[in-house]
Amino acid sequence: MNTILEVSGVSVSFDGFKAINNLTFTIGSAEMRAIIGPNGAGKTTFMDIVTGKTKPDEGHVVFGEKAISLLRLNEAQIAQAGVGRKFQRPTVFEDQSVFDNLLLALRKKRGPLAVLFYLQSREDRAKVEQLAMEIGLKDQLERKSGELSHGQKQWLEIGMLLAQDPKVLLVDEPAAGMTPEEREHTTGLLVEAAKTRAVVVVEHDMEFVRRLNCKVTVLHEGSVLAEGSLDHVTKNQEVIDVYLGR
Amino acid sequence: MPRSFIFRNPSILVFIGCLAVFTVVVTVLSEGFGIGFLSTSFIKTLGKTLALCLVAISMDLVWGYCGILSLGHFAFFGLGGYMIGMWLMYERTRDIVVTSMASAEIPPTQQEVKDAIGNQIFGVVGSSDFPAIWTLAGSLPAQLALVVLVPGLLALVFGWLAFRSRVTGVYLSILTQAMTLALSLYLFQNDSGLRGNNGLSGLQNLPGANNVPQAIISVWFLWGSALALGLGYVLFTWVVSGKFGSVIRGIRDDEARVRFLGYPVEAYKLFIFVLSAVVAGIAGALYYPQAGIINPAEMAPIASIYLAVWVAIGGRGRFYGAVIGAAFVSLVSTWFTSGQVPSIHLGFYTVDWVDWWQVVLGLSFVLVTLYAPRGIGGLFDLISGRIAPNRHGADLGPGAGSLQEKEAIE
Ligand SMILES: Nc1ncnc2c1ncn2[C@@H]1O[C@H](COP(=O)(O)OP(=O)(O)O)[C@@H](O)[C@H]1O
Numbered sequence: 246m247n248t249i250l251e252v253s254g255v256s257v258s259f260d261g262f263k264a265i266n267n268l269t270f271t272i273g274s275a276e277m278r279a280i281i282g283p284n285g286a287g288k289t290t291f292m293d294i295v296t297g298k299t300k301p302d303e304g305h306v307v308f309g310e311k312a313i314s315l316l317r318l319n320e321a322q323i324a325q326a327g328v329g330r331k332f333q334r335p336t337v338f339e340d341q342s343v344f345d346n347l348l349l350a351l352r353k354k355r356g357p358l359a360v361l362f363y364l365q366s367r368e369d370r371a372k373v374e375q376l377a378m379e380i381g382l383k384d385q386l387e388r389k390s391g392e393l394s395h396g397q398k399q400w401l402e403i404g405m406l407l408a409q410d411p412k413v414l415l416v417d418e419p420a421a422g423m424t425p426e427e428r429e430h431t432t433g434l435l436v437e438a439a440k441t442r443a444v445v446v447v448e449h450d451m452e453f454v455r456r457l458n459c460k461v462t463v464l465h466e467g468s469v470l471a472e473g474s475l476d477h478v479t480k481n482q483e484v485i486d487v488y489l490g491r
Numbered sequence: 492m493p494r495s496f497i498f499r500n501p502s503i504l505v506f507i508g509c510l511a512v513f514t515v516v517v518t519v520l521s522e523g524f525g526i527g528f529l530s531t532s533f534i535k536t537l538g539k540t541l542a543l544c545l546v547a548i549s550m551d552l553v554w555g556y557c558g559i560l561s562l563g564h565f566a567f568f569g570l571g572g573y574m575i576g577m578w579l580m581y582e583r584t585r586d587i588v589v590t591s592m593a594s595a596e597i598p599p600t601q602q603e604v605k606d607a608i609g610n611q612i613f614g615v616v617g618s619s620d621f622p623a624i625w626t627l628a629g630s631l632p633a634q635l636a637l638v639v640l641v642p643g644l645l646a647l648v649f650g651w652l653a654f655r656s657r658v659t660g661v662y663l664s665i666l667t668q669a670m671t672l673a674l675s676l677y678l679f680q681n682d683s684g685l686r687g688n689n690g691l692s693g694l695q696n697l698p699g700a701n702n703v704p705q706a707i708i709s710v711w712f713l714w715g716s717a718l719a720l721g722l723g724y725v726l727f728t729w730v731v732s733g734k735f736g737s738v739i740r741g742i743r744d745d746e747a748r749v750r751f752l753g754y755p756v757e758a759y760k761l762f763i764f765v766l767s768a769v770v771a772g773i774a775g776a777l778y779y780p781q782a783g784i785i786n787p788a789e790m791a792p793i794a795s796i797y798l799a800v801w802v803a804i805g806g807r808g809r810f811y812g813a814v815i816g817a818a819f820v821s822l823v824s825t826w827f828t829s830g831q832v833p834s835i836h837l838g839f840y841t842v843d844w845v846d847w848w849q850v851v852l853g854l855s856f857v858l859v860t861l862y863a864p865r866g867i868g869g870l871f872d873l874i875s876g877r878i879a880p881n882r883h884g885a886d887l888g889p890g891a892g893s894l895q896e897k898e899a900i901e
């Protein structure tokens with residue numbers, strides 16, 4: 246399997262505090278990966294670096310078959326290159342309908358002029374409806390997304406990610422605040438997505454991670470503490486000490 | 492899909508209809524074309540108000556839809572006024588000079604005419620040479636182009652610098668205030684080339700229309716202003732209606748999220764800022780010929796703050812709200828500050844509205860911000876039943892909205 250994202254030797258510090266310390270991480274082009282670790286381990290910061298929100302002090306972030314360096318691109322360019330991100334708290338455009346949210350995310354030209362003269366085609370509408378079906382919001386298309394429940398907003402955001410059709414999906418704590426049934430649906434969506442692309446899921450909930458049934462990377466103090474199957478890393482004494490044991 | 496565009500934005504038809512009816516009624520009541528019920532100076536007030544409505548919708552475009560609280564839009568408005576003012580003053584002065592020289596025995600040379608115009612225009616600032624910026628003043632097409640280009644270019648440079656460094660929120664507002672302040676201070680200087688604090692005057696006289704009375708010209712400008720407002724309204728409604736509108740409202744609500752969707756946020760902001768500045772410039776070019784005079788005080792920081800107040804009171808994020816706010820507040824403001832409102836004698840103190848109007852306006856602004864964030868325009872929601880999702884805590888009931896308008900009228 247070929248590598249789609251390669252992070253190597255990356256460090257970043259905030260006012261002298263090393264949030265990420267010589268981190269190395271790679272993921273294949275159709276792979277699911279879970280990242281776990283205690284609060285403050287640097288999971289969100291890792292996503293910030295890959296998506297261009299935070300510039301690292303040193304290291305490389307290389308993406309795609311052409312091995313382009315993401316460090317030279319801004320957030321919008323990285324997103325266009327094919328890295329999608331779901332934030333920790335659900336961020337959808339609450340003032341706009343579910344349909345408009347999905348349409349906004351749909352993979353299309355992003356420049357102002359192209360968007361100004363954009364006309365909705367039947368094809369695009371069909372794509373949006375298809376996505377809405379997958380995330381279970383088919384009947385909510387015309388509703389303002391601010392009126393959705395917390396779980397529905399999380400799905401809408403996942404739907405927006407899928408609409409972007411990215412090669413790498415970074416998903417920060419997707420199951421937070423969800424009911425068990427909602428979690429199950431979410432797991433299904435992510436597992437399905439990982440069949441055709443790389444999906445990185447940050448999650449606290451071990452039960453959720455177990456159901457993803459994938460390789461796990463444990464972060465601690467900004468670097469990788471252990472990597473392997475969930476059973477393998479949960480047996481690791483260091484992991485038990487810093488994370489599971491508490 | 493023009494049909495569905497209008498279908499999806501019924502406010503366009505209502506607005507254009509109201510504007511057309513207003514224009515026809517005013518024309519019929521005017522001195523120049525009708526029964527003379529309305530004085531020419533009142534026609535000018537109405538025409539100026541339409542121009543102010545145009546700059547208000549351009550403010551609403553940047554602020555209400557894209558979340559950029561520009562407090563410098565009167566810089567663009569004023570520049571538009573100056574650009575058309577240069578042509579008006581130059582041509583008008585040329586007419587006068589040519590007429591007065593016509594009686595001379597030897598016909599004047601081109602240079603003599605030009606010198607005489609320069610003397611007339613720049614005498615007040617102790618000069619008679621044309622500064623370089625007046626090079627094109629004799630050409631109407633050129634100055635009309637500058638009405639659009641100068642504000643557009645200023646907005647482009649300013650916006651590019653500010654947005655690229657990701658200056659947002661209150662810092663950006665302060666920068667825009669600094670911009671308009673700097674511009675007005677610069678123009679106050681006698682050697683700025685635009686007659687310092689004297690500004691440009693006599694702009695109500697249309698060159699080449701010496702025999703046309705102001706009663707007629709005022710209605711022409713009213714028509715022009717109404718047309719520009721109508722076109723601006725349709726253009727802006729189109730810009731914000733489709734996916735583009737979705738993007739800029741997204742930028743207003745969560746800029747970072749839009750960026751992570753892959754949209755070049757800075758380019759969008761720049762587009763909106765420049766478009767809005769250009770329309771503000773056109774509004775200024777319509778306003779000042781009706782006002783007759785422009786000087787740098789028009790671009791003082793407070794003017795742009797008033798503009799934001801109008802839009803807030805009218806209800807931002809909807810263009811008819813901005814129009815209502817600008818028309819309502821500026822007309823009421825004219826009425827109060829003209830001294831026509833009887834003072835209130837309290838025995839120990841006399842409330843003179845010329846002074847106290849400011850307090851009333853400031854108070855209404857605070858009240859609207861606190862209790863009716865959707866402004867006067869929000870009242871229309873009660874009719875159409877449009878309810879926005881409750882995004883930031885307690886929303887306002889209908890009662891508070893109606894209370895607000897009563898207060899604004901008082
Ligand atoms: N912008 C920032 N400025 C200062 N410190 C930060 C910033 N972002 C993250 N940190 C710090 O970096 C560490 C890692 O944070 P984060 O990546 O959010 O952890 P996690 O998502 O794993 O809980 C934390 O100690 C946090 O306080």
Ligand SMILES: [Mg+2]
Binds near residue numbers: 288289333
């Ligand atoms: Mg986190």
